[in-house]
Amino acid sequence: MLSKTAQNLIPSGIRKISDKVNERIEKGEKIFNLTIGDFSPRVFPIPEALKKEIKxxxxxxxxxxxxxxxxxxIREAISEYIKTRGGxxxxxxxxxxxxxxxxxTYTLMLTLVDPGEKIVYPAPSWNNNCYVQLIDAVPVSVxxxxxxxxxxxxxxxxxxxxDAxxxxxxxxxxPSGTVFTKEELKKIVDLIVDENKQRAKENRKPLYVFYDMIYWILVYGESKHYNPIELNPEIRDYVVFIDGISKCFAATGVRLGWAFGPKAIIKKMSAILAHIGAWSPKPEQVATGRFLKNTAEVDKxxxxxxxxxxTRLNTFYEGIMNIKKSGYDVDAIYPQGALYLTVKLNLVGKKTESGKELKTIDDVLGYILEEGKIALVPFYAFGAKMDSPWFRLSVGTCSKEEARVAALLLKETIEKLK
Ligand SMILES: Cc1ncc(COP(=O)(O)O)c(C=O)c1O
Known part of the structure; x- marks a missing residue:
């Protein structure tokens, strides 16, 4: 008999979808796989200078x-990198x-949260529900x-x-690729500081914040990544940040990330991580440290x-806006960050050319896949409601030309619906 954790573990909803799509691609089918939060190394290789340092x-x-x-x-290089680029x-x-x-993330939760305690997170969001389950905490999805x-x-x-x-x-x-505004982040940070002042008076354990900023460099146009400590320095004692090279350097398979926060917390995280043994390989650590110090290469x-x-996000954004103009209930949020576009495809109730009605979000997903050969992930895979008409579109695997073709295909496919 397996443990309850093993038996009950929620599989990644995204993986379930992307694995099926990849299976079909491997069998030779041409599908635009816009599901995974990953990069095709053919389209987005890691920095050449990082590769050399690793070798x-x-x-x-x-x-x-x-x-x-x-x-x-690497710790020296990270210290400089986060200071010069984010304060x-x-x-x-x-x-x-x-x-x-x-x-x-797992280590941070083990360090700060006891079984049965509450962890609050937004829905949709990425895999918080899985980590909460791994450490036997109580999920509070907002x-x-x-x-x-x-x-x-x-x-x-x-x-x-x-009581979180x-x-x-x-x-x-x-999944949305959207960012906090300065005003809203400040309100949240102030709320936590106030909550902790109250808890200190009552001699209670503080409310901690896990701030995942793995995509922070990837912000576009007017969008910015704000440093919560600059908005209210009193938050510093309660926040641990997580970052790494996976997304900002297209290095998901290189495996190097970091956490920074109050010394006492980091020290305990280090003790726990030592038992788990989930260090980044030493050559990757040294290489990434040397690479990060090469600011000219990093900037380039x-x-x-x-x-x-x-460019790719905008191609899809404009494509969706064109479909919207032709009267369909579709929409998108102008690209703000990461490699994701938030797309609304409110097509439940529409009929296909063969007269089949799309009754659920899965029907919409299936239709776009079978007819348009385009694979997306519905927001429900990130904890949103099952009938949410919103989808994540990820651009890490397509070339600019493929993005252009896929956006046109999406338009043709949707406009066949009655
Ligand atoms: C918000 C967020 N944090 C962390 C990760 C995982 O990062 P890593 O590959 O460094 O473990 C992902 C991956 O999709 C993510 O979306």
């Missing part, structure tokens, strides 16, 4: 155990390195709204914070990468 590090035989908090060169002021003893954001770009507001969160142990935030947000990569991602 060099293996040539230098840096293949023994790294320290559990990460080698010094995050953290020393090397306030930073821990792991094999991506995932083990650090539904967000299109009017607020699916980003949680202070007003929505407030009623749930009184952790608030999980993420901006730019997976970001300039090109962001512009390439934005």
């Amino acid at each position: 060099n590090a293996y040539d230098e035989d840096l293949t023994n155990y790294p320290p559990s908090e990460g080698v010094m060169v 995050f002021d953290y020393g090397t003893d306030e930073i821990i390195v792991g094999s991506g954001a995932r083990p650090l 539904e967000t709204k299109f009017e607020n770009n699916f980003v949680p507001t202070a007003e929505e969160l407030k009623p749930h914070l009184k 142990a952790l608030l999980a935030l993420n901006s730019p947000l997976n 990569y970001f300039d090109n990468f962001k512009s390439e991602l934005f």
Whole structure:
């Protein structure tokens, strides 16, 4: 008999969909796979300078155990990187390195939350429900709204914070690709600071914040990534940030992430991570440290990468706006961040050319896939309601030309519906 955790574990809704699509692609079918939050290395390779540093590090035989908090060169480089690009002021003893954001998220929750305590997170959001289940905490999922770009507001969160142990935030947000405004983030941060002042008076454990900023460099146009500590420095004692190279350097398979926060928390996270053993490989640590210090190469990569991602997001955005103009109840949020576009396809009730009615979101998804050869992920896979007409469209696997063709195909496919 397996453990209850193993038996009950929620599978990733996104994986379920993308695995099926990949199976069909492997069998030779041409499908635009806009499901996964990943990059095709053919379209988006990692930075050339990082690749060289990784090869060099293996040539230098840096293949023994790294320290559990990460080698010094990478922690120094991260300290500089987050300071110069985001104003995050953290020393090397306030930073821990792991094999991506995932083990650090798990470690952070193990460090701050006891079984049975509450973790508050927005819906839709990425995999919070799974991590909550892994540590046997109690999920408090707060539904967000299109009017607020699916980003949680202070007003929505407030009623749930009184007895919570952790608030999980993420901006730019997976799945919507949208970001906190400065005003809203400040309201949330102030709320947490006030809550903790009250808890201190009552001698209660504080409310901590897990702030996942894995996409923070990838913001477009007017959108910005705000540092919550600059909005209210008193939050610093209660927040742990998670970041890494997976998304901002298209390096999802390289496996290197980091967390930064108060020294005492980071130290405990390091002790827990040491048992899990989910360090990033030492050659990758040294190489990434050296690469991050090469600011000219990093800047060059970001300039090109962001512009390439934005072009694709905008192609799809304009495509959706064209369909909207022809009278269909579809919509999209103008690209703000990450590699995702939020798309509304309110097509339940429409009929296909053969007269079949689309009765559910899965019918809509299936129709777009079979007829248009385009695969998307519905927001329900991120904890939104099953009848939510919103979808995530991810551009990490398509070339600019493929994005153009897929946007046209989507238009043709939808406009066949009556
Ligand atoms: C918000 C968010 N955090 C973390 C991750 C995972 O990051 P990593 O690959 O570094 O574990 C993802 C992946 O999709 C994500 O969307």
